[in-house]
Amino acid sequence: MIDSLIANTDWVRWVCPERTTPGAPAADAEHSRIEICVIFTDSTGTLAALHKADRLARNLGARLRLLWPYEVPYMVSLTNPPVAVEFLEGQLRALASSVPMDTAGHIILCRDKRRTLHLILKPGSIVVLGGGKLWWSKEQKLARDLKKSGHQVIFANAE
Numbered sequence: 001m002i003d004s005l006i007a008n009t010d011w012v013r014w015v016c017p018e019r020t021t022p023g024a025p026a027a028d029a030e031h032s033r034i035e036i037c038v039i040f041t042d043s044t045g046t047l048a049a050l051h052k053a054d055r056l057a058r059n060l061g062a063r064l065r066l067l068w069p070y071e072v073p074y075m076v077s078l079t080n081p082p083v084a085v086e087f088l089e090g091q092l093r094a095l096a097s098s099v100p101m102d103t104a105g106h107i108i109l110c111r112d113k114r115r116t117l118h119l120i121l122k123p124g125s126i127v128v129l130g131g132g133k134l135w136w137s138k139e140q141k142l143a144r145d146l147k148k149s150g151h152q153v154i155f156a157n158a159e
Contacts, residue, residue, distance in 0.1 A: 036060075041142070
């Protein structure tokens with residue numbers, strides 16, 4: 001991840017510690033392993049995406065990373081978001097603990113989710129996200145946008 005490049009700028013702030021589940025690899029450890037990024041959409045969609053990504057990661061011997069680009073309105077400071085960071089961290093940890101694989105999680109306070117994802121995802125990243133089945137849903141639109149940017153996107157339909 002390139003958190004040192006964008007940390008604490010005027011529109012992005014990293015807030016979650018690197019380790020989300022016990023034993024999750026450190027950020028600089030095992031660079032040679034494939035990394036699968038799950039993008040938080042909503043609780044139901046993200047849960048579906050995590051389960052799909054968990055199966056894929058175990059089959060590929062990959063690392064699993066959960067990213068939550070949390071949009072903060074411009075009128076609010078990134079250092080004082082409208083929802084307590086501790087609450088968001090609790091949600092992230094609960095989601096990450098729903099799969100057996102170690103998961104590194106990050107909450108990124110930002111102004112623009114798409115712009116942030118374009119900055120933090122490595123070129124050609126494997127991305128899993130979940131959401132509604134309808135082609136016009138915001139999750140499907142995000143998946144199409146990430147595909148156009150050259151990422152390998154897997155979509156998990158939420159029940």
